[in-house]
Amino acid sequence: MKKTGRRPSRLAAATTAVGLVAAGLTVAGGTAVAHGHGYSALIQRASYGVPHITGRDFASLGFGVGYAQAEDNVCLIAERMVTVRAERSRWFGAETGNVGSDLFHQKAIDDRAAERLLDGPRDGIRAPSTEVRDQVRGFVAGYNRYLRGTKKITDPACAGKDWVRPITELDMWRASWARMVRASSGALADGIVAAAPPTAGGIGAPPVAGGIGVPASAPQAEAVVAARDGAPAGVGSNAYGLGRDGTASGAGMLLANPHFPWDGAERFYRMHLKVPGRYDVEGAALVGDPLVEIGHNGRIAWSHTVSTARRFAWHRLALVPGDPTSYLYDGQPREMTARTVTVQTPAGPVSRTLYDTHFGPVVVVPGRFDWTATSAYAITDANATNNRALDGWLAMGRARSVGELRAVLNQRQFLPWVNVIAADRDGRALYADHSVVPRVTDSLAAACIPDSFQPLYASSGQAVLDGSRSSCELGRDPDAAVPGILGPANLPTLVRGDYVTNSNDSYWLANPAQRLEGYPRIVGDERTRRSLRTRLGVQQVRQRLAGTDGLPGKRFTTGKLWDVTLGNRAYGGELVRDGLVRVCEARSAATASDGTTVDLTAACAALRGWDLRVDLGSRGAHLFTEFALAGGLRFADPFDPAAPLGTPSRLAVDDPRVRTALADAVGKLAGIPLDARLGDLQTEPRGAERIPIHGGRAEAGVFNMIIGGFESGVGYPKVRHGTSFLMAVELGRTGPTGRQILTYSQSANPTSPWYADQTRLYSGKGWDTIKFTQKQLRADPNLVTYRVWERRR
Numbered sequence: 001m002k003k004t005g006r007r008p009s010r011l012a013a014a015t016t017a018v019g020l021v022a023a024g025l026t027v028a029g030g031t032a033v034a035h036g037h038g039y040s041a042l043i044q045r046a047s048y049g050v051p052h053i054t055g056r057d058f059a060s061l062g063f064g065v066g067y068a069q070a071e072d073n074v075c076l077i078a079e080r081m082v083t084v085r086a087e088r089s090r091w092f093g094a095e096t097g098n099v100g101s102d103l104f105h106q107k108a109i110d111d112r113a114a115e116r117l118l119d120g121p122r123d124g125i126r127a128p129s130t131e132v133r134d135q136v137r138g139f140v141a142g143y144n145r146y147l148r149g150t151k152k153i154t155d156p157a158c159a160g161k162d163w164v165r166p167i168t169e170l171d172m173w174r175a176s177w178a179r180m181v182r183a184s185s186g187a188l189a190d191g192i193v194a195a196a197p198p199t200a201g202g203i204g205a206p207p208v209a210g211g212i213g214v215p216a217s218a219p220q221a222e223a224v225v226a227a228r229d230g231a232p233a234g235v236g237s238n239a240y241g242l243g244r245d246g247t248a249s250g251a252g253m254l255l256a257n258p259h260f261p262w263d264g265a266e267r268f269y270r271m272h273l274k275v276p277g278r279y280d281v282e283g284a285a286l287v288g289d290p291l292v293e294i295g296h297n298g299r300i301a302w303s304h305t306v307s308t309a310r311r312f313a314w315h316r317l318a319l320v321p322g323d324p325t326s327y328l329y330d331g332q333p334r335e336m337t338a339r340t341v342t343v344q345t346p347a348g349p350v351s352r353t354l355y356d357t358h359f360g361p362v363v364v365v366p367g368r369f370d371w372t373a374t375s376a377y378a379i380t381d382a383n384a385t386n387n388r389a390l391d392g393w394l395a396m397g398r399a400r401s402v403g404e405l406r407a408v409l410n411q412r413q414f415l416p417w418v419n420v421i422a423a424d425r426d427g428r429a430l431y432a433d434h435s436v437v438p439r440v441t442d443s444l445a446a447a448c449i450p451d452s453f454q455p456l457y458a459s460s461g462q463a464v465l466d467g468s469r470s471s472c473e474l475g476r477d478p479d480a481a482v483p484g485i486l487g488p489a490n491l492p493t494l495v496r497g498d499y500v501t502n503s504n505d506s507y508w509l510a511n512p513a514q515r516l517e518g519y520p521r522i523v524g525d526e527r528t529r530r531s532l533r534t535r536l537g538v539q540q541v542r543q544r545l546a547g548t549d550g551l552p553g554k555r556f557t558t559g560k561l562w563d564v565t566l567g568n569r570a571y572g573g574e575l576v577r578d579g580l581v582r583v584c585e586a587r588s589a590a591t592a593s594d595g596t597t598v599d600l601t602a603a604c605a606a607l608r609g610w611d612l613r614v615d616l617g618s619r620g621a622h623l624f625t626e627f628a629l630a631g632g633l634r635f636a637d638p639f640d641p642a643a644p645l646g647t648p649s650r651l652a653v654d655d656p657r658v659r660t661a662l663a664d665a666v667g668k669l670a671g672i673p674l675d676a677r678l679g680d681l682q683t684e685p686r687g688a689e690r691i692p693i694h695g696g697r698a699e700a701g702v703f704n705m706i707i708g709g710f711e712s713g714v715g716y717p718k719v720r721h722g723t724s725f726l727m728a729v730e731l732g733r734t735g736p737t738g739r740q741i742l743t744y745s746q747s748a749n750p751t752s753p754w755y756a757d758q759t760r761l762y763s764g765k766g767w768d769t770i771k772f773t774q775k776q777l778r779a780d781p782n783l784v785t786y787r788v789w790e791r792r793r
Contacts, residue, residue, distance in 0.1 A: 038791040039063035039141055045784040046771055048761075049746040049754030052272040052282075055138070058131045061275050062138025063145070065290050067788045069269060070146035072747040072754065075158035077143065077288045080265045082163050084174040085109075086343055091163040094345035102343040103352050104189040105178070107361075110341060114173040117387035124391030125412060125481055132291075132390045136172050139290040143167055145790055155749035175288060180389060183232035183417040184311035184381040191221030191363040195355055197324040198373050221365045228460055229308035229506070229524065232417055234721060235260050236504045237305035238537055238703060239419075240561070244427025245498040246545060248555045249732060252423030255561055256283075256294050256303035256727040259705045261720065262684070262744045268294075268725040270742050272771070281397035282772050284725040284742065291393045294725060296736050298772065299400045299425045301729045304418035305502040308461070308524040311417055312379040313438040313474065315359045315467030316450065319374055325355065327376070328468050336362065359467060360384065378467065380474060382438045382485050388414035396420075402428040402495060409434040410488040413481035419502050425731040431500035431510035432493040433523060437486045438463070439474040440522040448472035461522045491523065492516040499541050503534040503703070509644060512538060527641040532633075532701030535645050536571035540564050540703065558738040561728040566765050568694055571701030572633055573612045573624050579651035580627070581608050583658055590663035598663040606674040614696030614704070616679030616763070621696060622715065623665055623674050628700040630668075632661030671713035679763075681715030682708050684744070686756035691763050693719055719744075726762075729770055739767035 041064025044052040051068040055061030069077060082091055086106035088098040108114070120127035128136075144166040153159045178186060185192065194217060223233060240255035247253045260266050265287060272282035273292055283295015294303045317327040325336045337356040342349050355362040357378040363369060369377040392414030399405040402424045409420065415435040422430040440463040448471070449457050453464035466472045477487030492507035494500055500510045506524025507516045517526050540549065544564060547554035551563060584604040592598050606620035614621045627633075634655050635648030652658060666674065672681065679692030695706030704723055708716025722743075729738035743762040746754040761767065771777045 038789065039138055040787065040789040041067070041142070042785065042787055043068055044777060045786075046777060046780045047782040048270075048742075048758050048768055049752070050270045050272070050768070050771075052274070052771065052777055054274045054276070056275070057134065058275060058279075059134040059138040059141075061273055061279070062135040062140075062290050063142035063790065064138075064788060065135075065271065065273065066139035066142025066144075067146050068142075068271065069287060070143045072749065072752060073267070073269065073287050074143075074146065074153060074164065075155045076265055076267065076748055077167075078158055078161075078164040080175055080288050081165075081167050081171050083265070084171060084178050087163070089343055089345040089350070091161075094347055094350070099343065099345065099350055100190050100193045103193045103341050103350075103354070104186075105174075106341045106343050107192070107339070107354055108174065108177065110339060113384065114170060114177050116385070117173055117177060124395070125388055128387055129391050129394075132394060135290045135390070135394075137169055140167055140169050140172055141790060142788065145788065154751040157748070172290075176390065177384075179286070179289070180383040180386045180416045181311075181381055183230060184383050185361065185379070187224045187232055188218075188221045188312070188363050188379065191218035191365050191369075192354060192361045193352060194218045194221075194366075195362040195364040195371060195376075196353075197355075198371055218365055221363065222368070225365050225368050225462065230310035230417070230461060231306045231308055231504060235266070235306050236698070236705065237303070238503045238533070238565075238705075239303040239305050239421035239501065240537075240541060241421045241423040241429035241431065241500045242541075242556055242561075243423060243429035243497040243499060246429070246541070246556055247427070247730065248553070248557050249730065250427050251425055251730055251732045252301070252427050252429065253556055253558065253561060253730045253738075254296065254301035254303060254421070254423045254727070255565060256301075256725060256729075257565060257704075258294065258304065258724055259722050260724045262722070262724070263720075263748070267744065267748065268742060270725065270740070270746060279394065279397055282736070282770065283727065291390055292397060293393050294727070295397070296727075296729050296731065296772070297397055297399075298735060299731060300402065300405060300422060301424075301727075301731060301736070302396060302405065302420055302422035303727070304415070304420055306504050307417055307419045307433050307435045308504070308506045309417075309433060309435055309437045310461045310463070310522050311383050311436065311438070312360075312381045313440055313522075314369070314462065314464040315357070315378045315380065315472075316453075316464055317357065317376045317378060318468040319376060324371070324373055324376070327357065329358075330468070330470050334358065357467075377464070380438060380484065382436045383416050385482070386414065386416055386436055388412050388481065389416060400424075401426065402430045405430060406432070406493065406495075410479070411481065413485060413488070419507070421500055421502055423731065425733070427497060429496050429498070429500045430494070431502060431507070432491070433507050434488060434491050434493070437491070437520075437523055439477055439480070439484055439486050440465070441486075441490065441520050444472070444475070445521065457521060461524065463522055486520065486523070490520060492519050498545070501537050501541060503531065503537045505530050505534040509534065509538065512645060527644075529639040529648070530644055531698065532571045532575075533698045533703055533705065536569060536701055536703050538645055539571075540567075540569075558728045558730050562739050562767060565726065565728070566694070566704055568614045568618070568696070568702065568704055570612055570614055570621065570624065570696060571703075572628055573610065573700065575649050575701070576633065576651035577607060577610065577612060577624070579653050580632075580658070580662070583651070583653050584662060587659075590659040592663040592667050593660055594667075596667065598666050600662065600666065602674045603662060603666050609675060614678055614694060614700075614702050614706075616677065616692050616694050618678045619675045621678045622672070622676065622681055623669060625697050625700050626665035626668050627662050628697065630661035630664040632658050632665070633699070634658055668710075668712075672715055676715075682706070682719075683715075683717055684719045684759055685717065686759060687750060689756065690717070691756065691759050693763060694765070695723055735776075736770050736772045738770045740770060741767050
């Protein structure tokens with residue numbers, strides 16, 4: 001028999017201890033201690049609804065996390081579970097995307113992908129530890145406890161919907177697996193589903209399933225192949241790690257600035273999690289994940305940026321003549337594994353036969369990686385067996401220094417597709433791309449990538465290996481945590497006393513004073529042109545340390561770090577605006593790409609008056625953004641690897657495409673004043689309210705990236721992607737201090753009090769404070785404390 005409950009206690013700071021006792025807990029040395037068996041968690045809700053959760057063990061901590069996240073985002077978690085259960089078509093309709101997603105996830109269910117993650121000794125490397133399993137078990141119990149206890153879900157996104165159901169531990173592990181393969185199998189999912197052996201015409205036949213939404217092409221896989229690096233689509237980030245020589249106090253400092261979707265399952269969620277004496281971390285995780293993924297403890301802080309490394313390796317299969325589902329391996333035939341996968345839709349079941357090799361799934365990318373009578377292509381997904389991530393983040397949260405954090409990274413090798421940037425209390429800063437990367441060394445690439453695919457490897461890091469030879473298998477580095485991935489010695493790491501930085505380019509210029517070179521091409525490119533966002537990110541640090549950025553003094557405080565991050569400079573404009581105005585004023589009209597003639601008079605005036613920023617009051621910023629998106633940022637000077645931060649920099653004023661791009665931008669903005677304030681055009685809806693949003697596009701060289709969906713004649717009425725969780729934290733001797741915010745607010749529920757408050761705060765460049773200690777937390781006038789529990793008898 002279960003007993004469950006939720007006991008709230010609204011507390012002023014002075015009566016917090018009394019409230020703990022009233023909630024069924026005792027206070028021992030300032031720590032809440034639960035009594036009895038089962039789950040019991042203390043939740044202290046601070047301003048903006050941020051939960052500070054304490055459990056006596058990891059099962060109870062997980063219980064509190066699951067309960068709190070369900071209170072705020074039950075619909076997001078429920079929909080995520082629909083996805084990994086392969087039920088999107090059943091509940092949301094048989095559109096192509098839903099059917100393809102369901103077939104991919106049903107294949108993973110049939111393959112027992114999640115179950116295999118749990119097999120093995122519970123050491124956190126070969127299989128998840130008992131602590132992590134307890135955390136997941138508690139999360140499931142807490143989420144389900146919320147569902148049982150709530151009288152009515154108030155979020156209209158899922159209120160009264162039958163797809164909101166209790167979850168299982170296996171659901172959570174399936175969701176974790178899906179997160180791991182986000183940049184590999186998951187990104188190529190439509191190519192896996194579309195793969196079919198050739199017909200008489202010689203190319204793989206498109207899927208046939210009664211016309212019900214089964215993908216006949218693979219646009220997502222095509223985008224992966226076309227991408228310049230391995231960063232998954234739709235995500236990015238900035239991060240600074242500042243050491244003793246970069247801060248006013250000499251203590252380490254960190255900027256966390258991930259750029260993620262503002263809606264859906266990849267929203268972040270702020271939380272502070274504590275098991276007394278064992279774990280104490282404040283920060284954020286993606287909704288539905290049970291542990292902090294970006295954050296800090298009392299001595300070290302870390303963030304992640306999306307890495308350029310590739311997460312899979314291609315294998316070109318030499319097919320057996322006359323048998324397109326068998327391939328030759330060391331001269332001997334091997335049969336592919338064919339499996340019929342079936343999913344349910346409102347119109348009935350849909351089935352599809354999918355194919356695997358000993359490398360992994362067969363993938364088709366039409367026109368690039370076709371399945372013909374003589375060849376096909378399979379991938380090895382380095383993250384498909386990554387069961388180390390939750391234990392890795394748990395261990396990160398326990399590290400006490402950059403040195404200990406490096407040891408965690410070296411031993412566990414768990415980061416699925418991100419870099420880590422960190423700083424510690426002693427003033428050391430760390431950059432590392434110790435993510436999971438297939439073991440394609442330079443020697444293996446030279447020996448095993450056919451000549452026809454060497455240019456693809458050189459330009460994008462995609463390795464297409466000869467799949468007919470065992471000598472071209474990925475092998476094992478002696479220092480690698482598991483076979484088939486690059487070990488720490490083959491991955492870039494840098495520790496500095498001044499700073500490290502990353503803005504989604506490769507590791508090469510983590511600090512330009514100590515360039516990282518000589519790593520396998522699959523990890524990233526070197527001595528190549530950097531993005532404008534990367535260049536601005538480095539320059540902002542250099543100018544602050546030199547005191548030339550217009551702010552008082554030199555070096556960083558958390559306040560100055562915040563001001564620099566939200567300074568909203570548009571570096572592309574700083575480089576070319578004056579030249580563009582001269583081009584504009586040379587002739588009053590230009591021809592757009594569709595052949596129409598466009599008057600540039602108003603555009604010239606708007607650009608001339610622009611303040612070169614993307615603040616709410618910046619006039620004309622949107623025009624420059626559209627000019628950049630139209631391909632107008634063309635430079636006259638070449639990139640110089642000896643001067644990577646300064647080149648290229650001069651607008652190609654004689655290139656006719658510059659004027660064409662400006663004309664296209666003006667045409668696209670028809671009906672919108674070219675000198676309008678950005679805050680009047682770029683907004684985020686919260687009910688009937690339209691909150692003005694600052695920030696801009698990376699294509700224009702903006703550090704504080706915001707991507708709004710464009711609506712003709714209106715502007716950008718809804719943010720799709722960009723700055724999400726923002727944290728500037730200093731690791732001082734008296735404890736962590738600083739600023740943080742979740743731009744789109746804590747809850748996706750329009751009826752929640754925490755649906756819009758941080759969004760308004762972000763609009764005004766405001767912040768919430770770090771609340772790591774009980775003293776900091778008790779000073780919050782909005783503190784609400786309650787206990788959630790479930791006992792078994």
